[in-house]
Amino acid sequence: MKTANVYLNSHFEVIEAVQSAALPSEKFEFVCSYRRDKFQPQGPALATAATPLGVVRTLPNATFIREPARLSSPAYGRYCLEVARKYRADVFVPGRQVSGISAQAASFEQHGIRVVVPAAPPTLNQINHKGRFYESVRGCGVPLPAFEQVDKLADFEAAVKAVGRQHEVCYKPAVSIFGYGFHILVEHPSARHPSAEQRGAPALRLDISLPEALAKFGRRSRFKTQLVMQHLPGLERSVDCLGANGRLLCGIVRRKNSDGTQFFEANETVLGYVRTLVAHFKLSGLFNVQFKDDAEGRPRLLEINPRMAGGISYSFLSGVVLPYWAIRLALGTAGPGDIPQPKTGLLVTDIRKPRLVCSIA
Numbered sequence: 001m002k003t004a005n006v007y008l009n010s011h012f013e014v015i016e017a018v019q020s021a022a023l024p025s026e027k028f029e030f031v032c033s034y035r036r037d038k039f040q041p042q043g044p045a046l047a048t049a050a051t052p053l054g055v056v057r058t059l060p061n062a063t064f065i066r067e068p069a070r071l072s073s074p075a076y077g078r079y080c081l082e083v084a085r086k087y088r089a090d091v092f093v094p095g096r097q098v099s100g101i102s103a104q105a106a107s108f109e110q111h112g113i114r115v116v117v118p119a120a121p122p123t124l125n126q127i128n129h130k131g132r133f134y135e136s137v138r139g140c141g142v143p144l145p146a147f148e149q150v151d152k153l154a155d156f157e158a159a160v161k162a163v164g165r166q167h168e169v170c171y172k173p174a175v176s177i178f179g180y181g182f183h184i185l186v187e188h189p190s191a192r193h194p195s196a197e198q199r200g201a202p203a204l205r206l207d208i209s210l211p212e213a214l215a216k217f218g219r220r221s222r223f224k225t226q227l228v229m230q231h232l233p234g235l236e237r238s239v240d241c242l243g244a245n246g247r248l249l250c251g252i253v254r255r256k257n258s259d260g261t262q263f264f265e266a267n268e269t270v271l272g273y274v275r276t277l278v279a280h281f282k283l284s285g286l287f288n289v290q291f292k293d294d295a296e297g298r299p300r301l302l303e304i305n306p307r308m309a310g311g312i313s314y315s316f317l318s319g320v321v322l323p324y325w326a327i328r329l330a331l332g333t334a335g336p337g338d339i340p341q342p343k344t345g346l347l348v349t350d351i352r353k354p355r356l357v358c359s360i361a
Contacts, residue, residue, distance in 0.1 A: 004091065004331055005028075005029050005090050006089065006093065007080070008095065009096060010094070014308075015061075017316045017321045017324065018323055028061065028327070032062055033083055036069070080101055080104070081108060090114065092116065098306050116285040116326050117284075118284055119284070128306070130172075134147055135149075142301050145229050145301075146167055148227070148229075151222050151224065151225045153220070156214070168295075169184075169185045169231060170230075170231040171226050171227060182206065186207050186209065189207040230294070230300075232293060235292070237256070237270055238309055240309055241278070241287050242286060242326055242329075244285075248274055250320060253266075262314055262349070263346070264315075264318050264342065264346040273291070277304060285326060286307065286323060289304050314348055320342040
């Protein structure tokens with residue numbers, strides 16, 4: 001087959017995984033656009049954000065381009081189209097700014113570029129607003145945490161009381177990423193819950209009292225919509241998915257253990273919930289679904305991330321490199337029946353070691 005040109009704007013670690021999964025007859029070239037605040041490649045190299053200084057590794061068959069700063073979502077989508085056209089990309093697999101790129105999907109297709117996005121902008125907007133997302137899922141048979149949507153101080157207090165009658169209470173913005181703005185309401189804040197620094201959200205504390213929470217909102221009559229929710233104290237499951245037109249083609253269930261390891265489960269209950277969600281939203285491409293156990297150990301839906309998860313590289317150890325199969329499906333060189341079943345029953349972890357980045361005289 002001819003060389004396939006693939007465009008990425010994030011998750012550059014998938015390059016090696018795709019190359020490793022490729023058949024002897026397959027060849028892939030990559031063009032990667034990156035943000036200056038995240039990566040500093042020099043030529044055909046990749047600098048990851050794994051450490052404050054970064055870990056530099058040489059990547060063959062990859063070209064890196066620094067993106068312009070502070071583009072709006074529509075402008076960013078147009079920029080990506082320009083890059084894809086300039087470098088004659090056959091497939092674009094975005095890992096961020098998916099909504100703006102999805103809005104340009106027809107333009108990509110007109111130029112013969114297959115763009116791998118989960119859904120059209122209206123569906124993505126619904127998924128990204130967790131309040132509207134939860135409301136749309138009600139009645140689907142997928143268990144949700146108890147929740148209330150509020151944007152006024154009086155309603156916030158009333159929601160805390162309502163949810164708090166049966167559950168420990170937490171709250172978070174309806175639109176947020178990486179856990180920013182997430183807090184657990186407690187009577188006496190302490191170190192009982194891990195700090196947000198440990199969870200990847202710097203300079204935030206998870207525990208907060210109700211008076212502190214009210215003070216954070218100040219005297220504003222209205223504020224950005226918050227979800228007042230049942231706190232889920234159990235284990236989290238992250239399901240890396242590949243879908244096509246509302247059908248789940250492959251789901252890899254990663255249970256995140258309290259010791260930092262992850263376990264690949266053959267969890268038909270969770271996969272059944274995922275199939276329901278994929279059909280409900282008619283999802284395609286690469287995306288991630290997250291669940292968390294309640295106090296009784298029952299999984300409840302947290303969210304759908306309409307993009308590759310930050311930890312998707314863990315799932316490669318299952319023997320199924322989902323981005324590779326997404327690319328092949330987009331190219332038409334494979335069908336759903338070609339995708340292998342992921343291995344389960346595996347316990348995996350990430351063991352980092354010191355590396356020399358450079359020597360400064």
